[in-house]
Amino acid sequence: MNGHATTAALAVEKLAVLHGEQALVRDISFAIPAGGVLTLLGESGSGKSLLAQAIMGNLPAPLRCEGRVVIGGDTTPAGDGRSRHAGWGRRLALLPQEPWIALDPTMTVRDQVAETYALVDGNPWRGARALAARALASLGLQDAARKYPFMLSGGMAQRVAFLATHAAGAPLMIIDEPTKGLDAQRRGDVLELLRAAQAEGMSLLCITHDIWLARQLGGQLAVMFEGAMIEQGDAAQVLAAPQQDYTRRLLAADPGSWPAWRDANPAPASGTIVQVDGVSKSFGRQLLFSGVDARIAAGEIVAVGGPSGSGKTTFGNIVLGLTRPDGGRVQRASELAPTAFQKIQQDPGAAFAPRIRLRQSLRDLVQLHGLDWTQLEALLTRMRLAPALLDRLPHQVSGGELQRIALARVLLMQPALIFADEPTSRLDPVTQQDVFALLLEHVRDKRCALLLVTHDSEIVDSVACRRIALGQHAMAPR
Amino acid sequence: MSTQSLSPDIVIDAPPARRFGRAQLAGMVLLGAIGLFALFGPWLVGIDPARQQLERFLEHPSLAHPLGFDQLGRDMLARLAHGARLSLALAAVSVLSAAIPGTLLGLLAAWRGGWLERVLAAFADAVLALPGLLLVLLLTAFTPGGFWPLYVGISLALWVEYFRVVRAASRILLASPHVEAARLLGFGPTHIVRRHLLPELLPRLFTLMRFGFAGAVLAMSALGFVGVGLQPPTPELGVMMIELLPYYGEAPWLIGAPVLTLFLTLLGLLLLAPEREVA
Numbered sequence: 001m002n003g004h005a006t007t008a009a010l011a012v013e014k015l016a017v018l019h020g021e022q023a024l025v026r027d028i029s030f031a032i033p034a035g036g037v038l039t040l041l042g043e044s045g046s047g048k049s050l051l052a053q054a055i056m057g058n059l060p061a062p063l064r065c066e067g068r069v070v071i072g073g074d075t076t077p078a079g080d081g082r083s084r085h086a087g088w089g090r091r092l093a094l095l096p097q098e099p100w101i102a103l104d105p106t107m108t109v110r111d112q113v114a115e116t117y118a119l120v121d122g123n124p125w126r127g128a129r130a131l132a133a134r135a136l137a138s139l140g141l142q143d144a145a146r147k148y149p150f151m152l153s154g155g156m157a158q159r160v161a162f163l164a165t166h167a168a169g170a171p172l173m174i175i176d177e178p179t180k181g182l183d184a185q186r187r188g189d190v191l192e193l194l195r196a197a198q199a200e201g202m203s204l205l206c207i208t209h210d211i212w213l214a215r216q217l218g219g220q221l222a223v224m225f226e227g228a229m230i231e232q233g234d235a236a237q238v239l240a241a242p243q244q245d246y247t248r249r250l251l252a253a254d255p256g257s258w259p260a261w262r263d264a265n266p267a268p269a270s271g272t273i274v275q276v277d278g279v280s281k282s283f284g285r286q287l288l289f290s291g292v293d294a295r296i297a298a299g300e301i302v303a304v305g306g307p308s309g310s311g312k313t314t315f316g317n318i319v320l321g322l323t324r325p326d327g328g329r330v331q332r333a334s335e336l337a338p339t340a341f342q343k344i345q346q347d348p349g350a351a352f353a354p355r356i357r358l359r360q361s362l363r364d365l366v367q368l369h370g371l372d373w374t375q376l377e378a379l380l381t382r383m384r385l386a387p388a389l390l391d392r393l394p395h396q397v398s399g400g401e402l403q404r405i406a407l408a409r410v411l412l413m414q415p416a417l418i419f420a421d422e423p424t425s426r427l428d429p430v431t432q433q434d435v436f437a438l439l440l441e442h443v444r445d446k447r448c449a450l451l452l453v454t455h456d457s458e459i460v461d462s463v464a465c466r467r468i469a470l471g472q473h474a475m476a477p478r
Numbered sequence: 479m480s481t482q483s484l485s486p487d488i489v490i491d492a493p494p495a496r497r498f499g500r501a502q503l504a505g506m507v508l509l510g511a512i513g514l515f516a517l518f519g520p521w522l523v524g525i526d527p528a529r530q531q532l533e534r535f536l537e538h539p540s541l542a543h544p545l546g547f548d549q550l551g552r553d554m555l556a557r558l559a560h561g562a563r564l565s566l567a568l569a570a571v572s573v574l575s576a577a578i579p580g581t582l583l584g585l586l587a588a589w590r591g592g593w594l595e596r597v598l599a600a601f602a603d604a605v606l607a608l609p610g611l612l613l614v615l616l617l618t619a620f621t622p623g624g625f626w627p628l629y630v631g632i633s634l635a636l637w638v639e640y641f642r643v644v645r646a647a648s649r650i651l652l653a654s655p656h657v658e659a660a661r662l663l664g665f666g667p668t669h670i671v672r673r674h675l676l677p678e679l680l681p682r683l684f685t686l687m688r689f690g691f692a693g694a695v696l697a698m699s700a701l702g703f704v705g706v707g708l709q710p711p712t713p714e715l716g717v718m719m720i721e722l723l724p725y726y727g728e729a730p731w732l733i734g735a736p737v738l739t740l741f742l743t744l745l746g747l748l749l750l751a752p753e754r755e756v757a
Contacts, residue, residue: 322658339664350655355677364673365663406659413663 009034009172009203015067015078017050025050025227037204037219043428045398047227048207052174056094057081089120093170097177099161103149109160110145116167135163154182155189162193172203179210183455191216209428211254215239223247253429255458261440271298273417273449274319279328281314288314289470299447303460306470312453315470316419319451342415346422348402352394358405359390379408383438400431411442417449505749512743516566519559527557527713536729545735549725558735560713569694572632573687580640588648602638610635611697618706628707632697636690643682651675692747699740715740
């Protein structure tokens with residue numbers, strides 16, 4: 001046992017994750033002091049989640065693990081993941097990403113938290129329920145105690161999941177992508193939650209690609225790239241003066257540091273693609289919006305803004321003709337074919353037929369419209385996608401690659417208007433910048449209009465010519 | 479809380495999994511053997527199952543006649559082979575004629591929605607309100623002992639499950655982003671059904687068909703057993719059971735043969751289940 005093991009909440013020594021002979025993660029060593037925080041920053045595919053799984057002792061079957069993991073002074077061989085299972089919830093806990101999916105949909109919030117108090121911590125059920133109620137109240141969730149997960153907002157679900165994983169008093173928590181897909185307001189809530197945990201004396205290992213979060217959390221920062229830790233140090237220092245090329249690229253990909261695309265490419269406001277007059281839509285008794293007017297011209301980038309639930313996606317679908325408005329009129333330029341209106345979806349994994357190989361899906365498209373396969377190949381090359389990827393099923397390709405394939409598929413149709421619905425909210429900054437660069441390049445060269453929904457106001461500031469604001473009617477009676 | 483869910487941020491090509499589990503292989507072998515027996519048995523035995531040699535009634539098994547003779551001196555193996563052929567063929571035909579219209583109507587209802595869906599769903603619920611066996615009894619009451627009422631009755635009772643499963647699953651699939659993307663890209667219904675719906679539906683349909691097949695074999699035997707299905711002297715498994723029950727004391731192998739055939743068929747069908755069931 002070496003020196004820091006006695007004081008560190010978590011120490012990892014020479015950890016590697018292997019698949020056959022191939023090292024997916026290699027030579028990882030770090031230590032988190034008790035009460036400290038380490039943020040692991042890296043793009044998807046860099047191995048940061050594998051590292052977390054290795055520490056938990058929860059790697060999928062074909063993967064092997066080497067090195068040592070020291071938790072609260074107890075050293076275990078990294079390969080013996082089972083030895084760390086007994087400590088789950090008590091000594092180390094994991095807050096999964098997108099916790100609203102991880103919560104049990106059939107249990108009330110209070111019971112879900114009480115379950116950890118009763119089954120992991122060994123309290124009697126009655127006491128566990130009281131403890132759960134108190135814990136919920138401490139995070140301002142007393143009114144949610146009897147609700148089911150689907151009745152909660154994303155931020156509330158995250159706090160509930162935090163309580164459920166934390167209930168047995170684990171002093172060390174691994175947090176996986178806590179801000180993935182959240183808007184600025186909710187990201188602030190997450191930060192507050194993590195800071196409160198830190199104030200209680202917990203040690204945190206936070207896995208993220210959110211540079212803003214890394215900056216706010218402070219503490220230690222480690223940058224992962226292709227399975228290795230390429231830079232490690234004090235967060236403020238690494239962010240201010242990155243030593244590695246890749247870290248610099250990662251930081252430059254943060255939308256806050258994008259050059260203003262709009263100023264460099266003033267949009268020519270001619271050639272109306274879509275004219276929207278006084279459109280309204282409601283779901284049941286809930287009025288989403290009414291009296292929305294908009295004109296979208298060729299080559300224009302228009303952002304749709306508004307709080308979540310204000311009907312941004314619905315508005316885009318109305319423009320595309322996927323949804324019929326309750327009132328008002330949508331006029332699409334008459335010379336355009338229906339396929340000139342395309343959409344890029346938030347979750348690329350859901351945008352392809354799940355059991356059909358990508359090559360087949362794309363071949364069907366090329367065949368249907370009598371297109372040229374070489375044209376598609378050229379697009380894929382431009383997006384730096386290996387042709388071999390097409391022989392996989394959609395779920396076997398990473399989100400960033402799949403989104404680029406989805407983009408290629410859309411561009412192949414020579415669209416006049418693309419509705420991009422949170423196109424990069426599930427991607428890491430470098431891939432996000434890539435996807436936007438490709439999208440914007442097409443907008444400029446082909447004078448295609450772009451209707452953009454994103455929660456990231458920095459992206460809007462950088463690229464959008466105009467905004468359509470929804471949501472001011474949300475509370476008003478009809 | 480559910481189990482840990484970390485993002486799969488590295489995609490690993492899984493080692494090629496075994497296509498079939500051990501139990502599935504056993505089920506296939508079993509069903510294959512029974513299928514071959516039903517298909518070629520009658521021809522291999524080569525004896526008319528209706529030919530009576532009354533002097534040899536309840537004769538014990540011998541090399542020439544491995545299952546002996548029944549109460550009317552008919553060769554038991556010949557009767558068993560013909561019975562298996564009839565029962566299995568009838569079950570297969572009724573399952574297919576329930577699955578095909580059920581699936582098509584389910585797709586139609588999910589696709590069109592509106593009044594058509596409501597009418598079809600109401601009709602399906604009405605059929606479901608009647609116990610399936612009762613429906614068959616009702617039909618056979620008009621023409622007792624016939625083949626057609628049995629077939630129509632069993633199909634009519636079974637199509638509802640396919641309809642309901644296909645409609646429910648298709649509605650979810652049709653609202654999914656990948657179908658939305660396909661529509662925007664200009665694909666029509668044929669493509670969407672073939673590439674987006676069927677690949678998802680087939681595993682579930684397969685499960686339903688296995689249970690439906692087992693149910694049809696059982697229903698037919700049950701109807702034969704209570705005397706409203708096919709009538710003697712037709713060699714059908716259920717009819718044979720009721721005919722041979724009184725001779726259980728003297729010749730237990732006689733009633734044992736159709737019972738065992740039915741049991742092994744159902745066992746084979748159950749073993750065929752994929753290791754991870756989807757339905």
